[in-house]
Amino acid sequence: MSDLKKPEAKPVPKDHRWILFVSGPTASGKTSVAKFIAEKLNLKFVEGDDFHPKTNIEKMSHGQPLTDQDRYGWLQALHEHATHHPIGPGTEHLVVTCSALKRQYRDMLREGSDKAGDLRVHFLHLDASEEVLTKRAAERKGHFAGPALVHSQFEVLERPTEDERDVLIVSVDQSVEDVQREALERVKELLDDDPE
Numbered sequence: 310m311s312d313l314k315k316p317e318a319k320p321v322p323k324d325h326r327w328i329l330f331v332s333g334p335t336a337s338g339k340t341s342v343a344k345f346i347a348e349k350l351n352l353k354f355v356e357g358d359d360f361h362p363k364t365n366i367e368k369m370s371h372g373q374p375l376t377d378q379d380r381y382g383w384l385q386a387l388h389e390h391a392t393h394h395p396i397g398p399g400t401e402h403l404v405v406t407c408s409a410l411k412r413q414y415r416d417m418l419r420e421g422s423d424k425a426g427d428l429r430v431h432f433l434h435l436d437a438s439e440e441v442l443t444k445r446a447a448e449r450k451g452h453f454a455g456p457a458l459v460h461s462q463f464e465v466l467e468r469p470t471e472d473e474r475d476v477l478i479v480s481v482d483q484s485v486e487d488v489q490r491e492a493l494e495r496v497k498e499l500l501d502d503d504p505e
Contacts, residue, residue, distance in 0.1 A: 332409035333435035336446035339406040357407040374461035
C-alpha cells in the first residue's frame with residue numbers, strides 16, 4: 310500500500326513524450342483509473358468524453374449505440390488534441406480516456422504519433438465480462454451512458470490482440486483498489502522501460 314502513497318514519477322523526457330489511452334467499454338472504470346494514474350504520477354488527465362459532439366451524447370443518453378461514422382469525428386478531434394502539443398522542455402505526458410473498442414479505432418489514434426514527432430502512444434485496456442459491466446452501469450449515477458449501451462459495445466468490441474504490443478491489459482473484475490494498484494504498477498514499468 311505504501312507504494313501508492315509516494316510513487317516515484319519518472320521525469321518527463323525532454324526529447325519526446327507519450328500518450329496513454331485508457332480504453333475499454335462503458336462502465337469499465339476508465340475515468341477513475343486514468344485520474345488515479347495521472348494523480349499518482351503527476352501526469353495530465355484528459356477526459357475523452359468531453360470531445361464527443363452533442364449529437365453523440367444525446368444518442369448514448371437514449372441508449373442508442375454509436376456508429377463508426379459517429380465515432381470517427383470524435384476520434385479525430387481527440388487525437389488532434391492529444392498530438393498537437395509541441396515537444397520540448399516541459400512537455401507533458403497525457404493520460405486520456407477513450408473506449409477504443411475496435412482495432413481500427415486504436416490504429417487511428419496510433420496514426421497521430423507518425424505525424425507529431427517523437428510521440429509514443431500506448432493503451433491500457435480495462436477488461437471485464439459483459440455481465441460485470443452491465444451491473445456496474447446500472448449502479449452508477451449521473452452518467453449519460455447507461456446499461457443498455459454495454460451490450461451494443463460488446464457486439465463491436467475487438468479485444469486487443471498479441472500483435473498490438475503497445476497495449477497493456479488489466480482485468481477490472483476485481484476491487485477498485487486492486488485495479489488501480491495493478492494499473493499503476495504496469496504504467497510505472499512502462500515509463501521505467503521507456504528509453505530517453
